[in-house]
Amino acid sequence: MTSDALSKGSPWPLPSGEPVLRLEAVRKTYGSAVVLRDVALEVPAHSVTALIGASGSGKSTLLRCANLLEDVDDGAIFLDGEEITDPRIDQDAVRRRIGVVFQAYNLFPHMTVLDNITLAPRRVHKVPRDRAETEARELLDRLGLAGRAGEYPDRLSGGQQQRVAIARAVATRPRLLLLDEVTAALDPELVGEVLAVIRDLKDEGMTMVIATHEMAFARDVADQVCFLDAGVILERGTADRVFGAPAEQRTRDFLSRLTEAGRL
Numbered sequence: 001m002t003s004d005a006l007s008k009g010s011p012w013p014l015p016s017g018e019p020v021l022r023l024e025a026v027r028k029t030y031g032s033a034v035v036l037r038d039v040a041l042e043v044p045a046h047s048v049t050a051l052i053g054a055s056g057s058g059k060s061t062l063l064r065c066a067n068l069l070e071d072v073d074d075g076a077i078f079l080d081g082e083e084i085t086d087p088r089i090d091q092d093a094v095r096r097r098i099g100v101v102f103q104a105y106n107l108f109p110h111m112t113v114l115d116n117i118t119l120a121p122r123r124v125h126k127v128p129r130d131r132a133e134t135e136a137r138e139l140l141d142r143l144g145l146a147g148r149a150g151e152y153p154d155r156l157s158g159g160q161q162q163r164v165a166i167a168r169a170v171a172t173r174p175r176l177l178l179l180d181e182v183t184a185a186l187d188p189e190l191v192g193e194v195l196a197v198i199r200d201l202k203d204e205g206m207t208m209v210i211a212t213h214e215m216a217f218a219r220d221v222a223d224q225v226c227f228l229d230a231g232v233i234l235e236r237g238t239a240d241r242v243f244g245a246p247a248e249q250r251t252r253d254f255l256s257r258l259t260e261a262g263r264l
């Protein structure tokens with residue numbers, strides 16, 4: 001994070017001391033399959049956490065639980081110290097504080113880029129149209145999409161559509177941004193432009209949890225890396241530590257398989 005970006009009036013709320021997101025002993029099952037076991041995680045304000053691990057290790061499920069798209073079987077999840085897995089909580093109000101971007105951009109095809117981005121600020125957060133549109137245009141500028149506000153999504157490349165999806169997710173000034181394999185559906189030459197946008201958000205102080213198979217990116221951008229193995233956070237540490245000196249044999253095996261495949 002650059003203090004410069006914050007002093008210029010970054011929209012992301014300042015740290016409260018409490019981790020933005022905290023998971024305590026989270027367990028999630030689908031039928032008889034245990035998908036998350038005893039997962040504990042703390043995501044401090046303005047930090048980036050990368051979730052890495054083989055396909056099926058539980059990265060998406062963890063993000064879906066954090067956004068209340070899935071109920072947990074056991075354990076608790078806290079947003080800014082408030083237990084959001086408490087059944088009495090207003091789940092919609094919680095979701096309004098969390099931005100989510102998935103692999104599929106899910107933009108509304110019949111709406112312009114500007115309308116896609118301003119829909120939630122206007123409808124859900126009751127931001128007046130003028131202000132919502134001014135802020136959306138500023139966001140588009142920052143994400144390298146100046147001049148595309150009036151276009152429909154099908155006129156944009158996959159990388160541009162995914163940047164619009166990120167703009168839509170941050171337009172509501174979420175407390176936390178969850179990114180689930182946001183480059184997985186993109187042609188390789190478009191991956192870099194989306195990763196650059198995420199790096200800029202980090203520099204502006206956005207708190208993020210990113211499930212990714214892009215190891216070089218995770219190593220570069222993450223403050224904290226969690227290696228998931230069969231639903232367990234087997235190893236957690238700074239990016240340099242987990243990638244440079246993994247403590248667990250299964251982490252070493254995972255990383256060497258990627259190295260052999262030329263993906264690390």
Ligand SMILES: Nc1ncnc2c1ncn2[C@@H]1O[C@H](COP(=O)(O)OP(=O)(O)OP(=O)(O)O)[C@@H](O)[C@H]1O
Nearest residue numbers: 030035053054055056057058059060061062181211
């Ligand atoms: N709705 C569901 N019903 C049943 N099983 C599910 C469901 N969603 C996920 N699973 C299972 O949970 C496990 C974890 O899946 P998840 O998608 O969280 O893994 P992942 O690490 O994100 O994988 P990938 O890297 O391929 O996205 C997998 O075995 C998956 O088959």
